[in-house]
Amino acid sequence: MEERKKEIIQTITDHFKDAVSNPYDGNRVDFTIPKQQIPAILFYLKDEMGFNHLSHISCIDWLEDKQFELVYILWSYTDRVKVFVHTRVDREQPVMDNIDMIWRQANTYEREIREMYGIRFAGLEAPEEFLLEDWQGPPPMRRDFDTYAYAMKTFWDRQEARSNAQDVRETIRRRTGEELPDFAKKYSR
Amino acid sequence: MSFIDLKGTLKPLTALKQFGRKPHTLKEVPFVPLEAADRYRGFHYNDIEKCIGCGNCATICQNQAIDMVPVEGIEGHKGDSGLRPRIDHGRCCWCGLCVDVCPTSSLSLTKDYLYVSDDPDSFLWMPGVDNPDGKERKAFTGTPETSLNDFQRVPMPELEGMERVKSFAEVVLGYNEEQARAEASRCISCGLCTEACPDHMHIPEYINAIARGNDADAVRIIYDNNPLPEMCGKVCTRRCEEVCAIAHRGEPIAIRWLKRYATETARNADIIREIVNPEIKEPNGYKVGIIGAGPSGLTVAYYLALRGFDCTIYEANPKAGGMTMYGIPKYRFPEESLDKQIEYIQKIGVKIHFNTKVGKDIPFKEIYEKYDAVFIGVGFPKPWTLGVEGEDLEGSIQAVNFLYEINNGKQVDVGDKVIVIGGGNVAIDAARVSRRLGAEVTILYRRRVQDMPADWEEIEGAEQEGVHIIPQAIPVKFHGDEKGHVKAVEYLKAEMVPDEKGGRPRPVPIEGSNTIIEATAVLGAIGQQGDYSFLEGVFAERIKIERGRFVVNEKQQTSDPKVFAGGDAANRTADAISAIADGYRAVKGIEEMLVGTGKDV
Numbered sequence: 044m045e046e047r048k049k050e051i052i053q054t055i056t057d058h059f060k061d062a063v064s065n066p067y068d069g070n071r072v073d074f075t076i077p078k079q080q081i082p083a084i085l086f087y088l089k090d091e092m093g094f095n096h097l098s099h100i101s102c103i104d105w106l107e108d109k110q111f112e113l114v115y116i117l118w119s120y121t122d123r124v125k126v127f128v129h130t131r132v133d134r135e136q137p138v139m140d141n142i143d144m145i146w147r148q149a150n151t152y153e154r155e156i157r158e159m160y161g162i163r164f165a166g167l168e169a170p171e172e173f174l175l176e177d178w179q180g181p182p183p184m185r186r187d188f189d190t191y192a193y194a195m196k197t198f199w200d201r202q203e204a205r206s207n208a209q210d211v212r213e214t215i216r217r218r219t220g221e222e223l224p225d226f227a228k229k230y231s232r
Numbered sequence: 233m234s235f236i237d238l239k240g241t242l243k244p245l246t247a248l249k250q251f252g253r254k255p256h257t258l259k260e261v262p263f264v265p266l267e268a269a270d271r272y273r274g275f276h277y278n279d280i281e282k283c284i285g286c287g288n289c290a291t292i293c294q295n296q297a298i299d300m301v302p303v304e305g306i307e308g309h310k311g312d313s314g315l316r317p318r319i320d321h322g323r324c325c326w327c328g329l330c331v332d333v334c335p336t337s338s339l340s341l342t343k344d345y346l347y348v349s350d351d352p353d354s355f356l357w358m359p360g361v362d363n364p365d366g367k368e369r370k371a372f373t374g375t376p377e378t379s380l381n382d383f384q385r386v387p388m389p390e391l392e393g394m395e396r397v398k399s400f401a402e403v404v405l406g407y408n409e410e411q412a413r414a415e416a417s418r419c420i421s422c423g424l425c426t427e428a429c430p431d432h433m434h435i436p437e438y439i440n441a442i443a444r445g446n447d448a449d450a451v452r453i454i455y456d457n458n459p460l461p462e463m464c465g466k467v468c469t470r471r472c473e474e475v476c477a478i479a480h481r482g483e484p485i486a487i488r489w490l491k492r493y494a495t496e497t498a499r500n501a502d503i504i505r506e507i508v509n510p511e512i513k514e515p516n517g518y519k520v521g522i523i524g525a526g527p528s529g530l531t532v533a534y535y536l537a538l539r540g541f542d543c544t545i546y547e548a549n550p551k552a553g554g555m556t557m558y559g560i561p562k563y564r565f566p567e568e569s570l571d572k573q574i575e576y577i578q579k580i581g582v583k584i585h586f587n588t589k590v591g592k593d594i595p596f597k598e599i600y601e602k603y604d605a606v607f608i609g610v611g612f613p614k615p616w617t618l619g620v621e622g623e624d625l626e627g628s629i630q631a632v633n634f635l636y637e638i639n640n641g642k643q644v645d646v647g648d649k650v651i652v653i654g655g656g657n658v659a660i661d662a663a664r665v666s667r668r669l670g671a672e673v674t675i676l677y678r679r680r681v682q683d684m685p686a687d688w689e690e691i692e693g694a695e696q697e698g699v700h701i702i703p704q705a706i707p708v709k710f711h712g713d714e715k716g717h718v719k720a721v722e723y724l725k726a727e728m729v730p731d732e733k734g735g736r737p738r739p740v741p742i743e744g745s746n747t748i749i750e751a752t753a754v755l756g757a758i759g760q761q762g763d764y765s766f767l768e769g770v771f772a773e774r775i776k777i778e779r780g781r782f783v784v785n786e787k788q789q790t791s792d793p794k795v796f797a798g799g800d801a802a803n804r805t806a807d808a809i810s811a812i813a814d815g816y817r818a819v820k821g822i823e824e825m826l827v828g829t830g831k832d833v
Contacts, residue, residue, distance in 0.1 A: 190294035198295065198323045204353045205320065208299030211287035211313045212423040212436065218308060221432035227453045230437040230444070232291055232421035 047122050048072055051092065059084055070124050078113075078130040082140050085115060085128065089145060094119045094126055097145075100152035102160050106186045109134045111162060115142075137162040159184035268343035270371060273326040275344045276319055276359035277366030280306065282338035285313035286422035286477040289330035289339055297323035298330060303361060310428045311475030321347065321355040328372050332380045335420060335477040341372035376481060383482020386415040388489055393696030397667045400562045403693065404466070404489075412493040416443035418478060419485045425472035430805060431813035433458055435472055439490055448507050450494040455508045457816050459534035460527055460573050460808070463556050465492030466565045469687065469807040501575035512580065513540035518826045521603035522546070523590050523766075526554020527808045528609035528799035530574070531815025532822070533582040539823055543582045546599065548589035554611055555800075556808055558636045559658065561665050591766025600771070600794070605822045608782065608790075609799040609811065612760035618653065622710030623756070627718035631662035631757035638665055646671050647752020651721050653677075653707055654757035655684035660691060662755045663699045673698075674749065676705040676723055678739045704728065706741050710754060722748045762801045787821030788814050796821055 051072050052064045059080060065073040076084055088094040094117040103112040108131075115128040132139055141164040143150040153164045154173045161182035172178075181188055212231055216223060223231070268274060280303070290298040300315035308314025317330075317339070331339050339359070344366060349355065359366065376383060389405040396403050407415060421436040429435065434453050441450035454461045468488050476484030498504040518541050522529045525547035533543040551557050552574045556565060578584065590596055600606055615630040617623060629644070631652065637644050650666040652659050655677035663673045675694070677684060680703050684691055695701065704726040711720040724746060726739035761780050764772075774792045776783040781804070782790050782797035790797050798814025800806045 191296060194295040194297075194323065199352070201320060201322075201353060201356060204356050205299050205318075207301050208318075209301060209315055211285060211290075211300055211315055212421075214300075214308070214313055214315060215423050215427050219427050219432045221426055221434070222457075223434055223437070224453070224456050226449070227434050227437040227456065230440040230449070230453070232287075232423075232436065232440075 075129040141166040272371040273341040278360035279338040285315040295323040336480040337374035343369040385483035428471040428475040430810040462495040516540040521599040524609040525552035528811035528815040535819040545584040608797040612800040625712040625718040631755040651751040659757035788818035
C-alpha cells in the first residue's frame, strides 16, 4: 500500500506540476491544486489511475481567508486507496467547473453545494431549487449566516410557556452572592 | 366462445390461495415497526442524575430550542446548577450538536421519532423527566471520539524530578501565550466553578478574556475580588477544578495555571497598577487596624483602602504574606512573586508595620482603642505535637518551624536521613525541602496514600523527587543517642478499619508490628493551632473562641461588633483562598458597620 501510495503521488506530481501532496497516514493520498486544473486531474485519476468512484464533494467556508475550499474524494476499488483533492475558490465570486460529465452523481453534490454555499458551477444543468423550499435568504451553510437570528425570526416563540427559563451563570451567581462587575459581563457566556 | 369469460373471472380468485400465508414484506405479524438505525437521531433523552446543568446544550443550540429550567427534586449544589434542559421539539432540527458538546455525556438522542398532539405547547418537554423510558432506546450518544469538547489539558512544562532537587528553582515553568490561549479555549464558560471557589472569583469571565487574547481584562477581572492572584495562580488548592464540567470525562481546565499566566503578564507592581487602574475613593476618615499580613489581612487592607479607609497592618515577621511567605517553599512560590503583589498593595496606600508582634511590641488594647474597626487574621502559627516519647530530643523539629527557618534564609542541619510525620501539604513541603537539602526522605502517614489531605500533584511531585512514603504507619517512640540527638523512629503498622458510623476508615495499630527506622532528623507535621495569647483581660472574654477558632457571623464579625476575624483562625477550610474570601466578606461587613449600607456614602 505504501508503495502504491508513493507511486500515485509520484505520477500525479509528475503530470501536474502545481499539485501539492499533503502527507497522510493510512490509505489516504491528499493533494491541493489550483481550481483550473480540477477537471484535468479528476479525468486523469479516473481514466488513467483507476479511481472509478467519486465518494463525495465537500465544501468548507474559510470566511477569514475570503475563500471556499472544495474537496473531491475519490476511491479506487483495485488499490483500496482514497484520494482527496482540495482546491480553493474566491468567496466573493464563487465559480467552479461542473464535473458531472465525469461522474453523473457529481450533479447532486454540486446542486447541494450551490444551494447551501452559493457556489456557481459553470454548465450545471439542474433545477435551481434543491432541498430548501422557497428560500430567499443567503446560502445557509455559509459561516456568516446567522442561524440564531433566522430561528428567532422564523419559529414561533412560545414566550409564555418558556418564560421560566433561567441562565445557568446567573442562577449560580445569585446563589453565591457573587458580584460580577459590569466590565466583565461581556466575557460571560 | 361463450358469453362469460369463465377463465378470466375465476383466475383472480387464485390469489386467495395466498390468504393466511406469512407475508414477505413484514417481519412480524401482527405489524411491529422496524427499529431505527443505531446512530438514529430521534427525541432526546437526558440522564437527570448524570446531568450537571452546565447549560452547554442550551448555548450551542442555534435554533434556541433548549431552555434551562429548575426541576423538582434536584437541588443545586457545588458542581450542579440544579437546572436541566427542556426542549422545544417544534424548533429542534435534530442536528445533535447538543449531544456533541455535552461534557458529561448525559444527553443523547433516542430511536423514538413519533409524537402526535394537537396542543402546540405540549411539544415543550424535558428529556429524561418526561420520557424516562427513552433510556432503553438511546441511539446517538456522546462518546469521547465524537465529542466536540477537548478533554486533554495542555501539559504544563515542569522541571524534571531529579533536576528539581538540585535547587529551590521554581518547579512549574508556566504557560506561554500560545499554550494559555489553547487551554483557555477548552473552557465552556458554565460557571459551575465559581460556586466551589470560596471567594467566588469570576472564573469563566477571566478565562474567556484570556481565550480572546485580552490578558489585561483578565487581570482586571481577577483583581476584582482577589488581591493576591499570583499567589493563588501558583499554590491555590483550586476547589474550582474539582467541579469543572470537563473533569467529568477529562482533565479539568487548568484554572489555576491560567490565572498564573494572566497575572504574570503584569511583571511588576507598577504594571499591575497600570493595568488594574483601580478607582481609589477619597479618604472617608475611618481607620482600620489589621493584625497579621497574611492573605486575609492583606485582602481586608487592599479593598478597604480602595474604598477610602485608612488601613494599617501589624505584622510580627519582617515580611508580609503570612503562611504563603513562611510556610510555602520557594520552589512553589518564589519570593519575588509575593513581593510584587505586596508592593502593589502598599502602593495603594496600605501601611504595614513589620516586626511588630501584637501582645508583645504593642498591646491589643492600644489597637482596639486607636481604630474604628479591627480585623484579626493571625492564622495558625502553633504546631500540634505528637505526644510520643522522645519528641523533645534534639533533631526533632516541627515542620512549620523548619519551613519558617528555611524561608527566612537560615540554614537548618537535618543530616542525611529525614523522617517526616504527617500527610498534609506541610508534610509534603517539608519532605521536598529536605530533599533539596540533600537528605534521604521518608514520610510516615497513619492512613493510606489516597487519604492524604495534601494535593495529589504535590504527592506525585514528592514521589518523582525520590521521597519515600510509608503509609499506615503510626509513630510511637523517637529513639535518641547518648548525646540526646534523635537517631531513630519506632512505628507501628496499622490496618484500616471501616468506620461503623460511615466516616472514613480509621487506622488501628497492629500489636507487635514495631518497626524502627534510622533518622538524623524528624519533622512533625500533623497540623497547627491558633495562638490567641495577645487577647488579654477583658478581650479574652469579650471575643468568643470555640474549638480553637474565632466565632464569627456571615460578615466575619466576632462577638465584639468592632472586631472582625478571618483566615485559618476563623474558618475550617484552612487555605489561602478561603482566607481571601473571609477578608472580602469582612470588607463588606466593616464598610457596612462604619459607613452604612448606602453605596454612595
